[in-house]
Amino acid sequence: MLQWKENYEIAKPEDYKTIDLLAVAGAREVSDMEVVFAGTGLPMLAVTMAQHTGAPGASIIYEAGSMDGRPAHLPASVGDARCEHKASVASGLFDVFNQLQKGSMDMAFLGGAEIDRYGNVNTTAIGDYLNPTMRLAGSGGNSDINSLCPRTVFIMVQEKRRFKENVDYITSPGWRVKDWPSGKWVSRQKAYGSMYRGGPSAVITNMAVFRFDENGIMYLDTFHPGADIEKVKENVGFDLNTAWCRGETAPPTYHELYLLYNVIDPEGIFIA
Amino acid sequence: MSTGKDKLMTVPEAVSKFVRDGDMLTFSGFTIWRRPMAVVYEIVRQQKKDLHLVEVNSGTHGEVLIGAGCVKIWESSFMGHELYGKIGANLSRKVSNDEILVEDYSHVHMVYRLAAGAMGVPFLPTYCALGTDILNPEYDVLGRAGFRDGSNPRIPAQKFGYQEDKFYGGQKVLNVPAASPNVCIAHVQQVGDEGTVKVKGQRYTDSEAMKAADKLVVVAEEIVPEEVIRQEPNDNLIPHYLVDAIVEQPWGAHPTGCFGCYEVDGEFIRDFYSKTKTQEGFDAWAEEWITKVSDFNEYLNKLGFNHLDNLRVNTAMNYSLRVKRGAK
Numbered sequence: 001m002l003q004w005k006e007n008y009e010i011a012k013p014e015d016y017k018t019i020d021l022l023a024v025a026g027a028r029e030v031s032d033m034e035v036v037f038a039g040t041g042l043p044m045l046a047v048t049m050a051q052h053t054g055a056p057g058a059s060i061i062y063e064a065g066s067m068d069g070r071p072a073h074l075p076a077s078v079g080d081a082r083c084e085h086k087a088s089v090a091s092g093l094f095d096v097f098n099q100l101q102k103g104s105m106d107m108a109f110l111g112g113a114e115i116d117r118y119g120n121v122n123t124t125a126i127g128d129y130l131n132p133t134m135r136l137a138g139s140g141g142n143s144d145i146n147s148l149c150p151r152t153v154f155i156m157v158q159e160k161r162r163f164k165e166n167v168d169y170i171t172s173p174g175w176r177v178k179d180w181p182s183g184k185w186v187s188r189q190k191a192y193g194s195m196y197r198g199g200p201s202a203v204i205t206n207m208a209v210f211r212f213d214e215n216g217i218m219y220l221d222t223f224h225p226g227a228d229i230e231k232v233k234e235n236v237g238f239d240l241n242t243a244w245c246r247g248e249t250a251p252p253t254y255h256e257l258y259l260l261y262n263v264i265d266p267e268g269i270f271i272a
Numbered sequence: 273m274s275t276g277k278d279k280l281m282t283v284p285e286a287v288s289k290f291v292r293d294g295d296m297l298t299f300s301g302f303t304i305w306r307r308p309m310a311v312v313y314e315i316v317r318q319q320k321k322d323l324h325l326v327e328v329n330s331g332t333h334g335e336v337l338i339g340a341g342c343v344k345i346w347e348s349s350f351m352g353h354e355l356y357g358k359i360g361a362n363l364s365r366k367v368s369n370d371e372i373l374v375e376d377y378s379h380v381h382m383v384y385r386l387a388a389g390a391m392g393v394p395f396l397p398t399y400c401a402l403g404t405d406i407l408n409p410e411y412d413v414l415g416r417a418g419f420r421d422g423s424n425p426r427i428p429a430q431k432f433g434y435q436e437d438k439f440y441g442g443q444k445v446l447n448v449p450a451a452s453p454n455v456c457i458a459h460v461q462q463v464g465d466e467g468t469v470k471v472k473g474q475r476y477t478d479s480e481a482m483k484a485a486d487k488l489v490v491v492a493e494e495i496v497p498e499e500v501i502r503q504e505p506n507d508n509l510i511p512h513y514l515v516d517a518i519v520e521q522p523w524g525a526h527p528t529g530c531f532g533c534y535e536v537d538g539e540f541i542r543d544f545y546s547k548t549k550t551q552e553g554f555d556a557w558a559e560e561w562i563t564k565v566s567d568f569n570e571y572l573n574k575l576g577f578n579h580l581d582n583l584r585v586n587t588a589m590n591y592s593l594r595v596k597r598g599a600k
Contacts, residue, residue, distance in 0.1 A: 040354055063379065064302045065474040072589070076538070077354035079305035081473055081531045081591040092475040093302075093328060094387055097380045101399060124376060125367075129411055135364035140329060140350035141379040143401040170405040177403025181434065191403040194443045265598070269355070272599030 001261045007254035013225050016252050018206045019271050020260055021224055022155060023049050024252040025204050026109060029153045033057040034106040037096075037145050040077045041270055042155045043109030048074070048264050049256065061105065063141045065092040074265050097141070100148050103197065107151040110142050114167040115156060117218045117238045119174030119200035121146070122167040129169050139171050146172040150198035158205035163236040175199055175216020188216065208232045209249055217241065222249040276466035276498065279518045283568055286489050286517045287314045290455050294344075296324040296426050298386065298451075298485060299333060300458035301528065302476040304354050304536050307333035308459040308491050310524035310568040316340040317562060324426070326451045328382040328477045330360065332528055332541055338362045338372060339554040340562075345414070347375040347451075349382050356538050357545030362554055375413050375431065376406055381448045383477055388450035389484030395433065395447040402446060407432055426452060456485035459525040460509075461532060463492035464501035467515030470508050473531025473590065482510050489517040491524045493533050523572055523580060535583040535592040540575075 019042070026046025030036055032055040038047045039062075047060050048071075059068035062078035069087035076082075084090035099105065112121035113136055123142050127133035146152050156162065170178065179186040189196045203210040208223045219241040223232050229242045252260075265271050281289065291297070301307040312333045315323075322344040325334060329350035337343050339362035351360035366372040377385070380400040388396040405411060412431040414420055419427050428449035437443045458478060462470040469490055471478055482488050488510070495518060501508065527537035527544070547553040565571045572580065586593045 064305070064476055073591070076536070076597055077303060077305075079302035079354075079474065079476065079529075080536075081529065081585070081589075084474055085589070090474050092479065093379065093383050093477050094480055097383055097400075101380070124405075129405065130413075130416075131370075132368060135359065135367040135374075137352040137359050138348070138350045138376060139378045139401070139404075139406060143378040143404050143406060144380040147400045147402060170403070173401070173403040178405070178408070179403065180407035181409055183408065186403075188403065192399065194441060195399045195402075266600065267597050268599035269597050 001258050004254035004258040007258070009254055010250070011252050011254050011257055013251070015254070016257055017271070018224070020252050020257060021249065022204055022206065023260060024256050025209060025249055026153060026155060027053060029202055030055045030058050030107065035059045035061060035104060037061045037063065037100065037105050037108035037149060039063070039109060039111065039141075041111070044075060045260065045264060045270055046109055046155070049259060052259050052263065053256065059088070061096055063093060063096055065096055066090045067096065074267065074269055076269055097144060100145060103148070105149050107153065108145045108149040109153050109155060110146060110172065112142070112154055112156050112172065114162050114164055115154065115203060116164055116167050116174065118176040118216050119154070119203070119212060119218065120167055120170045120177065121154060121172040121174065122169045124169045124171045126168055143172045146200065147192070148195065148197060151201045152199065153201060154203045156203060156205050158207040158232070158235045160235050160237045163238065165238045173199070175212060207235060213241070220245045222246050224249045225251055276464070276512070276518065279467055279516060280465070281517055281519060283310050283314045283491070283519055283521055284318070286519050287311060287318050287320070290487050290489050290517060291315055291320055292454070293320055294322045294324070295454040296326055298325070298327050298453040298456045298481045300456070300460065300476070300478045300481060301331070301525070302474070303329055303331040303350070303352065304356070304528045304541060305476070306459050306525050306530050307331060307528040308457040308524065309333055309526055309528060310521045311457045311489065311491060312336050313562045313568065313571065315342060316558065326385070326453050328379060328386065328481070332544065335360045335362045335548055336558070338366060339548055340558055343372060345373045345375070347377065349377050349379045353541050353545050356541040361545060361548040365551065373413050373417055376411070377448070378406055381406070383480060384448050385451040386477060386480040386484040388448070389452040390480045393450060395449050397435065397445040397447050399445060407446070426454070451484060453485040455487045455489060456482045457489045457491070458482055459491045459530065461493050461530065462501060463490050463495055463515070463518050464498035464512060465495050465518070466498040467512030467518055468498060468501045468508050469510035469515065470501055475509060479509055483514065487516045488514055489519065490515050491519040491521050493522050493524070493530065495520045521568055524568065526572070526575070532585060532587065532590045534580070534585055535595050537583055538597065
């Protein structure tokens, strides 16, 4: 793929994989100079890609405690020694999460097992929470980051059983949430009051990119090459607004593929 | 106050002296980094029971203790082995079988709970995770099980509390209760022979965890003269008088990683994770790697020099340049 360096043509479908498209679509969500909270896996690929393309001044914060590291080798997890290579500061969770709460982060990449139309995400348990059929990893920083970051982007697998009318457990808050202790459904703005800063802005899956309207309801923005509106609808478990669909997601360029395979993840940790 | 000499002990001595059945424990590290594995294996060997883990996140160490049936209550926000196992399969199975009580919080909630414990205050306020089921009173698992009746002074009477901000504008804020474990077990790179602790690389929630606990057991890659570790006090994290036990155990965090010393053993953790998918699989693994080896050095011998050498870091980079991490 060395020959693809500085070839800015759109790659043909046979020359890239879905994960490549996801990394590139994620990277395009990052603006230059933003402070970005990212987790393990695709988020790392997306933000690092952004730093190599449209957002060279973006800073990556990993929740284990590194701030604007410039790894010489891709970290395999956020606690990795590689995260803090040439970092501005390396400290710990208390420090980076306090910065999040104070309002120093601009956007974040997160994942999830289930999502509803309001962007409420479940990463905790499948089935009845008190008697689950499958216990998952749990919240980690997902709910914290999604609570107080002005913009969050979810990267998820597209399946009907994951895009649900109601998720089994709300781990991470979307645009319409339950106000505890009453449990009444309210807008996110009401639940967060003066601490409201924004919320989920995009969901990127293996089939499409979704965004949220002014009422916080998910709509189809673009579908990936090879998919279409019908295919996307078949894989969403709630009534989906497709009226505003702009068409196909822009594929990666050859130069972006070169970066992904030769510069960002040459060891094939997340892409192989 | 004890001198360094009284604190110096072996891994088995530290476990039998400081870990009792029913204790609340917390740990150093982050998911698969700098976990006190030598002590965790010894806790299994000594068959400690009814442990109550309170930790910001868990990982391979938690899965060992839970799989071995040592844990009654787990309060945390995350369980998994990162790239090498996306969930905790032992935890998942035991939750479904009602063999463990799980109290879910978020990362910030758990960090603040231990920070409050470390600060000696009863709670800390936060705005994180408002609107989520983490706050759903129906899902207060310890409350449902009758553990919030005051009989255990380390379990708070409520999972959360709410309060109006009376200083600036009245916004509702969430309070999380302090956590003060009986013991924190930490693995670090260096400790002085009187107990001064140095942590290299990211500190995760080490400071909060170590200071929140009543007793602190420190396992280090090496014990160095106190006068040497005091040459750069700005680099040190914990003063000697907070440390109750000092243990030297090289490679003591394996298979988790230790910044500046050795890499995460991804291959070993991936194999462990696959074995944990059934109780029988875990039991066979535990027999092979814990109960059939007499101590941690025998475990290291079983792994062998070549295997460990491959994980050893390049000290210029603080990580290994040789270990195969991906498909290429």
